[in-house]
Amino acid sequence: MTALGAALPPLLRTRALGRTLVAHEEIGSTNDEAIRLAREGAPHGTVVLAERQTAGRGRRGRSWAGAPGNVFLSVVLRPDLPPRRAPELVPVVAVAAAEAVRGAGVDAGIKWPNDLLVGGRKVAGILTELSASAERIQSVVVGVGVNVNGLGADLPDEVRATATSLREVLGRDVSRAELVAALLERLEGWLDRHAAGGFAPVRTRYRELSATLGTRVRLIDADGTVEGVAEDIDEAGGLLLRRDDGTLERARTGDVTSLRSV
Numbered sequence: 072m073t074a075l076g077a078a079l080p081p082l083l084r085t086r087a088l089g090r091t092l093v094a095h096e097e098i099g100s101t102n103d104e105a106i107r108l109a110r111e112g113a114p115h116g117t118v119v120l121a122e123r124q125t126a127g128r129g130r131r132g133r134s135w136a137g138a139p140g141n142v143f144l145s146v147v148l149r150p151d152l153p154p155r156r157a158p159e160l161v162p163v164v165a166v167a168a169a170e171a172v173r174g175a176g177v178d179a180g181i182k183w184p185n186d187l188l189v190g191g192r193k194v195a196g197i198l199t200e201l202s203a204s205a206e207r208i209q210s211v212v213v214g215v216g217v218n219v220n221g222l223g224a225d226l227p228d229e230v231r232a233t234a235t236s237l238r239e240v241l242g243r244d245v246s247r248a249e250l251v252a253a254l255l256e257r258l259e260g261w262l263d264r265h266a267a268g269g270f271a272p273v274r275t276r277y278r279e280l281s282a283t284l285g286t287r288v289r290l291i292d293a294d295g296t297v298e299g300v301a302e303d304i305d306e307a308g309g310l311l312l313r314r315d316d317g318t319l320e321r322a323r324t325g326d327v328t329s330l331r332s333v
C-alpha cells in the first residue's frame with residue numbers, strides 16, 4: 072500500500088466509492104488497470120490509485136504525464152443506465168471534480184467537456200471509458216488526473232505553458248488524500264442526484280461551473296473546425312455553439328480552444 076492509499080480510507084465518507092481500493096507506486100495507466108479489474112468483476116466504486124504513471128492516457132489519443140506529487144485515479148462505475156445515456160456521466164464527473172478542487176480553495180472552472188481550468192490553465196483532466204453491449208452498460212471507468220503538488224518542471228514542454236497545479240496556485244502543498252476523499256464524496260453525491268433526478272440538476276450545476284459558456288471558441292471535432300460563441304449545454308451534455316451566421320452547431324465531443332471573451 073502506498074502512503075496515499077493508506078491515508079485515504081479513514082477520510083472516506085462514501086458508501087461505495089473507494090471502499091475497494093488498489094494503490095500502486097507505479098503503473099502504466101490506472102484506467103487500463105481499472106478496465107482490467109472491471110472485466111474481472113470488480114465491484115462498483117473500485118478505485119485504482121498510482122503515485123506515478125508510465126503510460127497515462129488522455130482524451131483523443133493523447134498521453135498524460137505521470138509526474139510524482141499529482142493524483143492519478145480511476146474509478147469503476149456500474150451505473151444502472153441504458154448505454155445511450157452514458158455520455159451524461161461525463162458532466163457528472165466534471166461537476167464533482169470541479170467542486171472537489173474548489174473545496175481545496177482553488178477557483179476552478181470546467182472547460183467543455185471536462186477539463187478543469189484555473190486562470191485559463193489546465194489543472195485536471197478526465198478520461199471516461201465505457202464498456203457496454205447494445206442493451207447494458209458493463210462498466211464505466213472514470214480516470215481523473217489532477218496536478219496537485221507536482222512540479223511544472225516535470226511536465227513535458229508541450230503542456231507546461233498551458234498547465235498549472237494546485238500548489239502553484241495556492242503557494243503551498245495540498246493534501247492529496249483529502250482531495251481524493253472529497254472527489255469521491257462529490258462523485259457519489261452527483262451520481263445519486265443523477266440517478267434520482269436525471270440530467271437536469273447536473274446540467275444546472277455544470278452551467279454554473281462552466282468556463283466555456285459565453286466565450287468565443289474554436290471547436291475541433293471529427294467533422295472539422297467550427298468557430299462561434301459557446302451558448303449552452305444541451306440535455307445530454309453536448310455543446311451548443313452559435314456560429315457567426317446565426318446557425319447553431321451541436322457538438323457531442325471534441326476540443327474547444329478559447330479565442331476571446333464576448
Ligand code: BTN
Nearest residue numbers: 100102127128129130196214216
Ligand atoms: C485529458 O485531459 O486528456 C484526460 C486526462 C486523464 C488522465 C487520467 S490520470 C488517471 C487516469 N489514467 C489514465 O491513463 N488517464 C487518466
